[in-house]
Amino acid sequence: xxxxxxxxxxxxxxxxxxxxxxxxxxxxxxxxxxxxxxxxxxxxxxxxxxxxxxxxxxxxxxxxxxxxxxxxxxxxxxxxxxxxxxxxxxxxxxxxxxxxxxxxxxxxxxxxxxxxxxxxx
Numbered sequence: 627x628x629x630x631x632x633x634x635x636x637x638x639x640x641x642x643x644x645x646x647x648x649x650x651x652x653x654x655x656x657x658x659x660x661x662x663x664x665x666x667x668x669x670x671x672x673x674x675x676x677x678x679x680x681x682x683x684x685x686x687x688x689x690x691x692x693x694x695x696x697x698x699x700x701x702x703x704x705x706x707x708x709x710x711x712x713x714x715x716x717x718x719x720x721x722x723x724x725x726x727x728x729x730x731x732x733x734x735x736x737x738x739x740x741x742x743x744x745x746x747x
Contacts, residue, residue, distance in 0.1 A: 633712065633741045638734045641725070646672055653677065662706045665689050715744050 639647045645666040653676060662685045667673045677684045685702045688695050717723045719740045727733040 632745050636734065636737055636741070638730055638737075649673055656682070659683070660685060660702065662686075662703060662709075664706070668692065712741075712744065716740055 635652070637648050637651050639651075645664075646669055649663075649667055649669075649672060653673065659681075660683050661677070663673075665687050667684075667686050668689045674684060674686070685699050687698050687703060716737070719736070721727070721736055722733075722740055725733055727736060
C-alpha cells in the first residue's frame with residue numbers, strides 16, 4: 627500500500643496460511659523505508675531482523691505475549707488506518723469476501739478488478 631492506502635501489489639496465499647507466509651514473499655522486494663504492519667508480523671527472525679539489516683525501521687506493535695516488550699511509534703502506526711479502510715472497502719464485494727472463485731487465478735483477478743474500482747473512486 628502507498629501512503630494513501632491504495633494498493634501497490636497483491637500476493638495471494640492459502641486461506642489457512644499465516645500472515646508471515648506473505649511476509650516471506652513481499653519483504654525482500656519492499657521499497658518502503660518505514661513499513662507499517664500489525665501484530666501478526668511481530669517476528670524477530672522472519673521480519674524485524676531482516677528489515678533492520680536492510681536499514682529499514684519497521685513500525686510493528688509487539689504481541690501481548692512477547693517476553694521482552696519493545697517500543698514502537700504509535701503516531702506513525704495510527705497512519706495505518708487508510709490501509710484498514712481499503713480492506714474494509716474490498717470486503718464490501720461479496721465475491722471477494724466469500725471467495726466465490728474456485729481457482730486462485732480467478733480470485734486474484736477479481737481482487738485486482740475490485741481494487742481498481744476502489745482506487746478510481
